[in-house]
Amino acid sequence: MANPSESDEKCPALGQNDTIALEGVSRSFGDRTILKEVSLRIRRGELFGLLGPSGSGKTTLIKLITGIDAADDGQIRVLGYTVPSLPLLGKIGYMAQSDALYGELTAKENLAFFGAMFELRGVRLTERIGEVLSIVGLAEDAGKLVSRFSGGMKRRLSLAVTLLHQPELLILDEPTVGIDPTLRVSIWASLLALRERGTTILLTTHVMDEAERCDRIGLIRDGSLTAVGSPADLKARTGAATIEEAFIRLGGERS
Numbered sequence: 001m002a003n004p005s006e007s008d009e010k011c012p013a014l015g016q017n018d019t020i021a022l023e024g025v026s027r028s029f030g031d032r033t034i035l036k037e038v039s040l041r042i043r044r045g046e047l048f049g050l051l052g053p054s055g056s057g058k059t060t061l062i063k064l065i066t067g068i069d070a071a072d073d074g075q076i077r078v079l080g081y082t083v084p085s086l087p088l089l090g091k092i093g094y095m096a097q098s099d100a101l102y103g104e105l106t107a108k109e110n111l112a113f114f115g116a117m118f119e120l121r122g123v124r125l126t127e128r129i130g131e132v133l134s135i136v137g138l139a140e141d142a143g144k145l146v147s148r149f150s151g152g153m154k155r156r157l158s159l160a161v162t163l164l165h166q167p168e169l170l171i172l173d174e175p176t177v178g179i180d181p182t183l184r185v186s187i188w189a190s191l192l193a194l195r196e197r198g199t200t201i202l203l204t205t206h207v208m209d210e211a212e213r214c215d216r217i218g219l220i221r222d223g224s225l226t227a228v229g230s231p232a233d234l235k236a237r238t239g240a241a242t243i244e245e246a247f248i249r250l251g252g253e254r255s
């Protein structure tokens, strides 16, 4: 299953019982340190939210976890693999902040294209396309050109793409940006249903009521994790009535 590497010898337990395990992860761009010795464990089946102001390092951290970018220091293990790992990419669904879709293709054609990349074909591919379109509420729009989609529709289609191959781990960078409140509710219902089925979900958000729905939250500020815990735990720790207040008391800012 795992791909043992020399880092396993240094830290045999890292990630053994966790879906994501980070130990002392740092990343700089030029002389700017963006992430400072981040250590974090995300458990199997957990819905984990990274919350932090714009520019605090959330996307950078997510890119390191997927292996798109490489850390300068520290270790990262995901689903038992030392990152970066090619086989790992087939087991995660990653949705970036910007949509990577083909405007000249229909929604269904986009899904067929990405499905083929995950080796889905024939009846199975058709079934999965139908399932994911209905999860994101785009079944009626399957035959429309993506260039005619609104921003929210593109976001939902991007989410559908990440769900196609039924990944064990979903990594979603601001999945609900540009999505209206009604659809946000339905996307959250889908995320919670996926979590119930055992999918681990890591997402970033600026939205406090979304953070409130996560099993645990990591508060990130200036590249450091300032607190990790369940919403109830963080509120109790700070004596705050809301997660926003807890966030501010723990050294965050209004995001």
Ligand SMILES: Nc1ncnc2c1ncn2[C@@H]1O[C@H](COP(=O)(O)OP(=O)(O)OP(=O)(O)O)[C@@H](O)[C@H]1O
Pocket (backbone or CB within 6 Å): 029, 034, 052, 053, 054, 055, 056, 057, 058, 059, 060, 061
């Ligand atoms: N490739 C890069 N080269 C130089 N600086 C970068 C690079 N990628 C990110 N940064 C810088 O790192 C910092 C953190 O960026 P990051 O995108 O991780 O923040 P974020 O918390 O995801 O913000 P937002 O909520 O606005 O998406 C920012 O100051 C950004 O300008």
